[in-house]
Amino acid sequence: TTTATPTPTTSSSPAASPKASSAASASAAAASAAAAAAAAATAPGAAAAWSPALVVFSGGTAFNSVAGHLRHLTTRVAHVLPVSDDGGSTAEIVRVLGGPAVGDIRSRCLRLADDSDEEARAVKRLLAHRLPAYDAGAAKQEWWVYAIVEGDHALWRGVSDPYKHTIRAFLVQFHTAILSHNSGERFSFRNGSVGNFFFAGARIFFRSLEAAIFLFARVARLPEGSHVLPAIATEQRITLGAELEDGSVLRGQNQISHPPPPDDGGGPQEVDKGCDMPLPAPIRRVPGEGPALQGIQGEHEVFPAANPRVLQDIHRADALIYGMGSLYTSICPTLCLEGMGEAIASRPVPKVMMLNGSHDRETACCGAHDGPMTAADMVQAVCDALNRRRTRRPGGRLRHPPGAYVTGLLVPRGGAIRVDPAALALLGVRHILEVDSYTDDCGRANFDPAALVSRVDEIL
Numbered sequence: 001t002t003t004a005t006p007t008p009t010t011s012s013s014p015a016a017s018p019k020a021s022s023a024a025s026a027s028a029a030a031a032s033a034a035a036a037a038a039a040a041a042t043a044p045g046a047a048a049a050w051s052p053a054l055v056v057f058s059g060g061t062a063f064n065s066v067a068g069h070l071r072h073l074t075t076r077v078a079h080v081l082p083v084s085d086d087g088g089s090t091a092e093i094v095r096v097l098g099g100p101a102v103g104d105i106r107s108r109c110l111r112l113a114d115d116s117d118e119e120a121r122a123v124k125r126l127l128a129h130r131l132p133a134y135d136a137g138a139a140k141q142e143w144w145v146y147a148i149v150e151g152d153h154a155l156w157r158g159v160s161d162p163y164k165h166t167i168r169a170f171l172v173q174f175h176t177a178i179l180s181h182n183s184g185e186r187f188s189f190r191n192g193s194v195g196n197f198f199f200a201g202a203r204i205f206f207r208s209l210e211a212a213i214f215l216f217a218r219v220a221r222l223p224e225g226s227h228v229l230p231a232i233a234t235e236q237r238i239t240l241g242a243e244l245e246d247g248s249v250l251r252g253q254n255q256i257s258h259p260p261p262p263d264d265g266g267g268p269q270e271v272d273k274g275c276d277m278p279l280p281a282p283i284r285r286v287p288g289e290g291p292a293l294q295g296i297q298g299e300h301e302v303f304p305a306a307n308p309r310v311l312q313d314i315h316r317a318d319a320l321i322y323g324m325g326s327l328y329t330s331i332c333p334t335l336c337l338e339g340m341g342e343a344i345a346s347r348p349v350p351k352v353m354m355l356n357g358s359h360d361r362e363t364a365c366c367g368a369h370d371g372p373m374t375a376a377d378m379v380q381a382v383c384d385a386l387n388r389r390r391t392r393r394p395g396g397r398l399r400h401p402p403g404a405y406v407t408g409l410l411v412p413r414g415g416a417i418r419v420d421p422a423a424l425a426l427l428g429v430r431h432i433l434e435v436d437s438y439t440d441d442c443g444r445a446n447f448d449p450a451a452l453v454s455r456v457d458e459i460l
């Protein structure tokens with residue numbers, strides 16, 4: 001792989017004042033010290049300060065455990081996320097008010113949010129709060145009667161008036177939209193996320209998801225240089241689809257990845273990320289994200305254009321990372337977009353895939369062979385998404401080899417997914433690094449965040 005060469009930083013020395021000899025002496029000493037420091041910084045072999053620019057493709061859950069730790073390496077990170085989440089509180093907002101899903105974006109923004117002082121922690125607590133999950137009446141009562149929206153709830157303690165007035169204005173905007181919508185749908189506050197409500201209010205007010213993200217990032221004080229970007233720039237509702245090897249089609253991220261229990265009529269429920277119900281057949285393709293995505297069997301196949309801001313960040317990046325997460329409902333939907341494969345293939349930088357520690361419903365079976373998907377199968381799936389290999393649209397396919405998209409693989413020690421170095425080498429992936437891991441309560445291997453960031457640093 002080709003790596004970027006750090007540019008040494010130099011510092012300028014203050015000019016000495018001729019008006020007072022003592023001041024001149026002090027200034028001269030300062031100038032001398034600054035010059036010595038600059039010389040040391042630029043001396044052969046000296047370590048230069050360098051903050052690499054990264055683009056990370058991931059979902060809203062798995063990579064969250066690492067996102068905060070990346071700041072120890074760099075804060076210049078563009079987090080690219082899908083906007084097709086249709087579970088929990090997000091699904092209820094989209095069902096009643098429409099628009100793209102914001103749950104994954106809100107989750108990443110909160111993970112990156114500042115918590116260095118009491119007010120920052122208070123703002124983070126407020127925006128991370130969820131209403132009761134198992135009682136729609138209690139949820140509505142906490143929101144309205146106990147006055148989260150009115151600004152009188154205990155959650156507002158520690159939030160200064162400027163922050164309070166700003167956040168509350170958009171919560172009121174959301175609440176007004178709920179009361180005045182004409183769809184005839186009743187909104188359930190059960191398991192509702194205050195952060196999602198704030199996002200929805202801001203998006204409705206600005207008529208722009210990216211403007212709402214900008215506001216949320218300022219309120220939550222994300223690190224300078226960090227961006228959270230939707231893979232697609234849209235104000236429309238997005239529905240994800242998957243075509244299976246038996247020809248059947250599943251619509252909706254939840255139905256593909258973790259089907260919810262039967263609807264009890266009480267509104268949104270907590271999403272069970274540990275669903276182990278097998279798919280009827282292996283996934284053949286995720287044809288794209290698109291408005292309503294009604295015709296994924298050929299009539300209205302959708303491959304929308306990638307967000308231009310994401311493409312700009314790719315062209316400035318020092319490395320590209322495919323993070324852990326659901327392969328077909330989190331990673332591939334951010335990749336199979338017009339312009340994405342072209343941009344990534346053109347960049348001569350490290351392109352690293354972080355392998356999950358275990359299989360999930362999406363990777364537990366494989367269309368190419370019996371048994372679950374291997375690491376090589378997952379690399380091929382990423383390549384197929386970027387090449388838009390299964391599109392039926394004339395001229396829509398790319399033909400780049402896997403090595404143009406993935407140059408390295410990070411593997412959690414003790415992980416359950418089979419890694420065959422020879423098969424990966426045939427795909428052009430020759431750099432395979434094992435990373436320290438820990439075992440969670442379900443017995444699954446997970447990357448140790450600090451060790452993972454250290455490995456990324458080694459690659460750079």
